Amino acid sequence: MKILKGEIISNEKYGPDVYKMEVFSPYIVKNALPGQFLMVRCSSEDILDPLLRRPISIFNTEESFKVFSLLYLVKGRGTEFLSGLKKGDALDFVGPLGKECKLDYGTDVNNVLIGGGIGIAPLYMIAKQLMKKGCRGTFIAGFRDSPYYGFDKDMIDLGISHQIYCEKDLSRNIGLATDYLRDHIAEMDNSSVYCCGPKPMLAKIQDILKDQDIKVIGLLEEVMACGIGVCKGCAVKVKEKEGFGYKNVCSEGPSFDLKEVLF
Numbered sequence: 097m098k099i100l101k102g103e104i105i106s107n108e109k110y111g112p113d114v115y116k117m118e119v120f121s122p123y124i125v126k127n128a129l130p131g132q133f134l135m136v137r138c139s140s141e142d143i144l145d146p147l148l149r150r151p152i153s154i155f156n157t158e159e160s161f162k163v164f165s166l167l168y169l170v171k172g173r174g175t176e177f178l179s180g181l182k183k184g185d186a187l188d189f190v191g192p193l194g195k196e197c198k199l200d201y202g203t204d205v206n207n208v209l210i211g212g213g214i215g216i217a218p219l220y221m222i223a224k225q226l227m228k229k230g231c232r233g234t235f236i237a238g239f240r241d242s243p244y245y246g247f248d249k250d251m252i253d254l255g256i257s258h259q260i261y262c263e264k265d266l267s268r269n270i271g272l273a274t275d276y277l278r279d280h281i282a283e284m285d286n287s288s289v290y291c292c293g294p295k296p297m298l299a300k301i302q303d304i305l306k307d308q309d310i311k312v313i314g315l316l317e318e319v320m321a322c323g324i325g326v327c328k329g330c331a332v333k334v335k336e337k338e339g340f341g342y343k344n345v346c347s348e349g350p351s352f353d354l355k356e357v358l359f
């Protein structure tokens with residue numbers, strides 16, 4: 097983990113209020129592992145406002161260009177600041193942070209990746225790694241109003257089959273990403289599920305899969321201050337042998353056995 101600066105190569109719209117930013121950084125490209133994130137400074141050098149860095153997942157790394165990318169949704173002041181950065185500006189970030197998401201490379205395993213909205217961001221690196229190892233997978237994305245414009249192309253480039261669920265776009269599967277699990281529950285033997293998205297979506301996945309003997313990894317998102325396990329601001333409640341305990345999303349996650357998480 098290092099405090100770094102990288103030159104922004106591009107920062108372009110990827111969907112409504114969603115941007116993809118590409119940054120030159122040989123260090124991140126060499127060291128980033130699936131599931132990891134960066135704490136990104138979201139203010140200019142002379143103004144420390146907002147003071148706290150914002151956690152953003154590493155969306156992709158491109159070995160040949162030494163470029164990594166972030167996919168982010170403009171939510172508040174920090175991400176608004178990021179959306180205003182231009183090609184040639186410097187991005188200031190700390191990382192890579194968090195634990196590697198451990199993947200199951202069995203070629204007979206049916207990998208199902210489920211992302212809700214911007215929850216697709218940390219799943220891309222996971223899907224890419226699985227595809228690289230010759231594994232089978234399906235990427236399911238759920239979007240409320242309309243799909244992110246860049247998503248279909250990224251999936252085609254990855255060579256992974258994908259399906260989009262949308263609540264309003266009639267050209268897609270109408271409904272929620274979790275409907276996929278409901279409809280395919282009988283085929284879920286020997287599956288591994290990786291998911292990221294809003295808490296109600298993760299709680300629903302936990303409920304649908306509670307009786308299935310399959311691995312379900314949830315990538316959790318909590319508001320973070322330090323990003324390195326010091327402030328305890330990102331703690332989540334998890335089942336333990338006797339009762340429950342707390343784990344830091346930043347230093348012990350963000351990937352957790354979803355069946356152990358207490359929402």
Ligand SMILES: Cc1cc2nc3c(=O)[nH]c(=O)nc-3n(C[C@H](O)[C@H](O)[C@H](O)COP(=O)(O)OP(=O)(O)OC[C@H]3O[C@@H](n4cnc5c(N)ncnc54)[C@H](O)[C@@H]3O)c2cc1C
Nearest residue numbers: 150151152153167168169171172173174175217317318319
């Ligand atoms: C490990 C991790 C990885 C993440 N990866 C991505 C990513 O790849 N792309 C992306 O767009 N976002 C990601 N997020 C969420 C992102 O960090 C927040 O959206 C961001 O911090 C909001 O900052 P802001 O200053 O724009 O908004 P703020 O002004 O800080 O907040 C605006 C609104 O967003 C809510 N919010 C703040 N932080 C979070 C959070 N961590 N999760 C959910 N809601 C939040 C606030 O409660 C408030 O309602 C990730 C979060 C974590 C913990």
Ligand code: FES
Nearest residue numbers: 323325327328346
């Ligand atoms: S953000 Fe400080 S302990 Fe996780």
